Amino acid sequence: MIAKVQSYALSGLEGVPVTVETDVSRGLPAYDIVGLPDAAVKESKERVRSAIKNSAYAFPSHKITVNLAPAYVRKEGTAFDLPVAISLMLATGALKAEKETLEKTVFLGELALNGDLRPVTGVLPAIISAKDKGYTRFIVPKGNEKEAGYVHGVCVVAAKTLKEVVEHLSGSAPLPAVETATFTNPTAEAPTAYDLSFVKGQAIAKRALEVAVAGGHNILFVGPPGSGKTMLARAIPSVLPDMQFSEALEITKIHSVAGTLGEEGIVRTRPFRSPHHTATTVSLCGGGNKTVHPGEISLAHGGVLFLDELPEYSRSALEALRQPLEDGVITISRSGGTVTYPASFMLCASMNPCPCGNYGSKKRSCSCTPRDIRRYRAKISGPLLDRIDIQVEVDGVEYDDLVAESREENSAAVKSRADGARRIQNERFAGGKVKTNAEMGERETREFCRLTKEGEEVLREAFETLRLSARARARILKVARTIADLELCENIQPEHLYEAISYRAYSGEREE
Ligand SMILES: Nc1ncnc2c1ncn2[C@@H]1O[C@H](COP(=O)(O)OP(=O)(O)OP(=O)(O)O)[C@@H](O)[C@H]1O
Ligand SMILES: [Mg+2]
Structure with missing residues (x-):
């Protein structure tokens, strides 16, 4: 079965959509990621595997191929861990989510081996670019909640762990949307070190x-x-x-x-x-x-x-x-x-x-x-x-x-x-x-x-x-x-x- 979820890469400050697709098929157990630079693939693969297992979900022993498309987009950083894990769990059937929940949703986040979600860089520019392209829902690590809150007119959900994201998507424990923040200038009374x-x-x-x-x-x-x-x-x-x-x-x-x-x-x-x-x-x-x-x-x-x-x-x-x-x-x-x-x-x-x-x-x-x-x-x-x-x-x-x-x-x-x-x-x-x-x-x-x-x-x-x-x-x-x-x-x-x-x-x- 093939599953697709959406993520975002950055070129400078401009976001570029990246689709993460996973195919799980019968065959000798194998797990490959294509479309990422070599070193990053190896690291991401192991993080995703451990995070899924340590979140008490089964990691399939099938032939798994994950593709980050389009291949020509330069993908840097660790923000694809979460979308890879989610698309993998969707493909194996470990996660069942309504189509509407996944539509127009962008996933960003790095996984720790124990399944925790770690903040990543570039969340703000990615959300702003994706919003311009019509994406309305974002799932980001808790550590990126503050910056994401400054983008108005979208629904951002911040999660602490992979488990929280899975339960949110399956509907068993939905997470609240992040409150939007209002920008204020620092107060004039704030003392400056140099005058x-x-x-x-x-x-x-x-x-x-x-x-x-x-x-x-x-x-x-x-x-x-x-x-x-x-x-x-x-x-x-x-x-x-x-x-x-x-x-x-x-x-x-x-x-x-x-x-x-x-x-x-x-x-x-x-x-x-x-x-x-x-x-x-x-x-x-x-x-x-x-x-x-x-x-x-x-x-x-x-x-x-x-x-x-x-x-x-x-x-x-x-x-x-x-x-x-x-x-x-x-x-x-x-x-x-x-x-x-x-x-x-x-x-x-x-x-x-x-x-x-x-x-x-x-x-x-x-x-x-x-x-x-x-x-x-x-x-x-x-x-x-x-x-x-x-x-x-x-x-x-x-x-x-x-x-x-x-x-x-x-x-x-x-x-x-x-x-x-x-x-x-x-x-x-x-x-x-x-x-x-x-x-x-x-x-x-x-x-x-x-x-x-x-x-x-x-x-x-x-x-x-x-x-x-x-x-x-x-x-x-x-x-x-x-x-x-x-x-x-x-x-x-x-x-x-x-x-x-x-x-x-x-x-x-x-x-x-
Ligand atoms: N115009 C000034 N009024 C009050 N204090 C001064 C003044 N100029 C220098 N000082 C004192 O001298 C110290 C050194 O000044 P500062 O570091 O600004 O010098 P500078 O011109 O950058 O010197 P340098 O060329 O060696 O970098 C300051 O910390 C301050 O205590
Ligand atoms: Mg000086």
């Missing part, structure tokens, strides 16, 4: 940070050791705008696939990823040999990727960031196929200006030779620097500033101004793919960054004296747009351009 008010002085750097957050621009802090660069970067999450539910779902999909989803089952705050500088290109960008997984840049999607001590990262890892920084996605090609993950993040980087760290400082003298300095700076390629809209030099703080009782502005005040600028952007780009000024393409830049004659002159002069690239010009325009938005100005004024240009000083200087 902008902890950073004393550094008014210019703070202003630059505000502009960067307001428009989603990349930012680089350059300065001597101990000036507060890392502190500033760590305060960014406290000023980032709150998330919408749709954004949260998109980000959660990635974390669900990567297996980095927390207890809550949804990502409620924007990600802040700070991979160490020993990170490899694969861990930054994603990839892998056997299975392709999202890298840090995708985990930072919708949030911030913080690269502290930028020149210490390997050259190849940094160069690999160039395409995602431009396109907001990363495409990974492997022999098994091509996978695309979203990777639209705000890059925040920090570095010292030279090996001793004091070049350009007003307080300390630099002991490096010009050659040392050149070599150090050359670690960051021109094209990468060109993609960083805002580059600020941060000098050491004055002692008086450091001990002054004066209260520094806190993150909440900065956030409310940045939120104001974001609201203008939301209206400007309503309904489109672009969400922030930083993401504007050629067409949007032309439309929304018109300059007055005077403004045009300002930009021309900067272009020639700083020998800027065409990309730098476009990026200056976008930053100027954000500065104008922060001041609630409809048109970009020369002073907005001056400020935007001042943020390119670091790369301008090195092109001398």
